[in-house]
Every structure is written in C-alpha cells, then in structure tokens.
Amino acid sequence: MRVFSYNGAEWGTRASFLGFCYSDWGKNSMFLHFLRRASVVLLCVLAVAGSPALAKRGNVAAAVNGSIASGGSNCTICHGGGGGSGSVQILGAPSVYAAGAIYDLTVRVSDSAQLGAGFQLSAEDGTGAHVGTLLITDAINTELNGSNPNWVNHTELGVVDSVANWAANGNSADYNVRWAAPASDVGPVTFFAAGNAIDDNNSLVGDNIYTTSQTATLAIVPAISDWGVATMVLLLMTTGTLLLRRDVATA
Numbered sequence: 277m278r279v280f281s282y283n284g285a286e287w288g289t290r291a292s293f294l295g296f297c298y299s300d301w302g303k304n305s306m307f308l309h310f311l312r313r314a315s316v317v318l319l320c321v322l323a324v325a326g327s328p329a330l331a332k333r334g335n336v337a338a339a340v341n342g343s344i345a346s347g348g349s350n351c352t353i354c355h356g357g358g359g360g361s362g363s364v365q366i367l368g369a370p371s372v373y374a375a376g377a378i379y380d381l382t383v384r385v386s387d388s389a390q391l392g393a394g395f396q397l398s399a400e401d402g403t404g405a406h407v408g409t410l411l412i413t414d415a416i417n418t419e420l421n422g423s424n425p426n427w428v429n430h431t432e433l434g435v436v437d438s439v440a441n442w443a444a445n446g447n448s449a450d451y452n453v454r455w456a457a458p459a460s461d462v463g464p465v466t467f468f469a470a471g472n473a474i475d476d477n478n479s480l481v482g483d484n485i486y487t488t489s490q491t492a493t494l495a496i497v498p499a500i501s502d503w504g505v506a507t508m509v510l511l512l513m514t515t516g517t518l519l520l521r522r523d524v525a526t527a
C-alpha cells in the first residue's frame with residue numbers, strides 16, 4: 277500500500293513510511309510526535325473542509341436570492357456556469373394581497389439543459405425588511421433557512437427529488453411554499469426567488485442560476501370624494517395630513 281496526500285500526490289510507500297516511524301529516530305523524535313499531531317489536525321481539517329460541500333446541497337447560505345435584503349447577491353457568488361436558457365418563476369403570487377390572507381406559492385425552476393434544481397425565496401418590502409410569514413407545507417423538499425425564517429430553501433432531499441422527477445416534470449422542478457400576508461398594511465411586498473438548475477455533479481461548476489421577483493400591493497381603494505375635496509384641502513393645510521379612506525382588501 278502506498279501513502280497519498282489528500283490531492284492524490286504520492287508521498288511514498290506505506291512500508292517506507294512505517295519503516296521510518298518505527299526506526300529509533302522516528303519513534304522517539306519530536307518529528308514523529310509532531311507528525312502524529314499533524315495527521316490528526318489534517319484529518320480534522322479535511323473533515324471540516326468536506327462537510328460544507330456536503331451540507332450546501334441542503335443547507336444554502338441565507339440572503340443569496342438576489343433580493344434587496346441580499347444586497348443583490350445570489351447563488352452565483354459560489355455557483356458558476358453559463359446563463360442558460362431556463363428560468364425561475366414564482367407562481368401563485370398575488371398582484372394584490374389582502375392583509376392576513378394566506379397564499380400558496382410555487383417556485384418553478386426549468387431548464388431543458390439541466391437535471392435538477394434548488395431555490396431560495398423571500399418576501400420583502402421596499403427597504404428589504406422581511407414581510408409576512410413564510411410557512412413550510414412540504415417539509416421533505418423545503419425548509420426555512422437554518423434558524424432564519426426570512427428565507428425558504430430546498431432541502432437536500434428536495435434536490436434529490438427534483439433530479440428523480442426532472443424529466444417527468446418537463447425538465448423542471450416545483451417547490452411549494454406558503455406565505456401569510458402581514459396582519460396590517462405594509463405597502464407593496466416583493467417576492468424574490470433564485471433558482472439553481474444543476475447538472476447534478478455535486479459541484480459548483482456547470483450550474484445555471486436564475487432570479488426573478490414579483491410585487492404585490494395591498495388592496496387599498498382611496499376614495500377622496502367621500503371626504504369632500506374642500507375638507508381634504510383644509511386638513512392638508514392645517515395639519516399636513518392627507519386622509520385617504522382605506523377599504524377592506526378584496527383579493
């Protein structure tokens with residue numbers, strides 16, 4: 277048996293290595309002592325270096341879906357690859373939302389040149405503050421991002437499922453997520469999604485990254501006439517307040 281370094285370069289035969297280890301010099305030297313320590317450290321380093329790679333498939337970093345809160349960062353900060361001719365879509369997002377209402381959204385990643393997909397979704401206001409509540413309805417394939425409920429992602433199993441059903445789904449994968457609108461008016465809400473259409477090689481190359489966003493406004497019907505224009509002008513002049521009537525949200 278021969279001894280190899282982690283990158284495959286040959287260091288020497290195991291016999292010659294052991295010969296050295298069991299020589300008087302090897303057994304008693306500080307060098308061997310150091311070597312023992314170093315090998316433990318090396319194994320630890322390799323274990324740690326290996327684990328993020330394994331974890332990433334099902335444990336994506338938060339704030340990489342191209343949103344305002346992401347500072348525009350998306351999966352491409354790690355994943356390379358061509359632009360691709362596929363897409364990510366947010367289906368079921370309302371164009372007008374009702375306060376307190378529940379919406380079932382689907383993030384669909386499609387790419388006829390690829391073999392599976394992952395995603396990340398968030399709901400934010402114009403300043404990047406997260407709005408409403410993201411709820412998990414499919415815990416096998418989707419999860420909140422670690423302890424951070426502001427982002428929802430694929431799970432590792434979700435990626436495996438997407439690969440298994442990719443062709444049957446017309447070279448696409450659907451991830452279902454529920455969003456509960458905030459109880460009160462917070463103005464326009466934008467859903468941001470990033471999709472990674474993968475070549476299923478467990479690496480950072482050869483993936484196609486897509487981003488999209490869709491904005492929903494709260495159903496408010498300003499009815500100035502109800503107040504009377506004269507009253508409005510008076511109010512505006514005396515208090516600097518502009519009063520609009522807010523109707524009950526409809527959609």
Ligand code: HEC
Binds near residue numbers: 470478
């Ligand atoms: C901080 C770096 C980093 C970011 C940001 C990142 N990933 Fe990854 N991702 C990785 C690494 C490393 C791997 C490869 C290891 C693996 O597949 O287990 C990976 C693998 C994947 C895979 C499996 C790929 C395959 O071919 O099997 C999917 C799916 C995936 N990432 C989705 C995403 C999505 C979607 C985003 C953006 C919302 C994203 N990743 C952002 C590091 C990252």
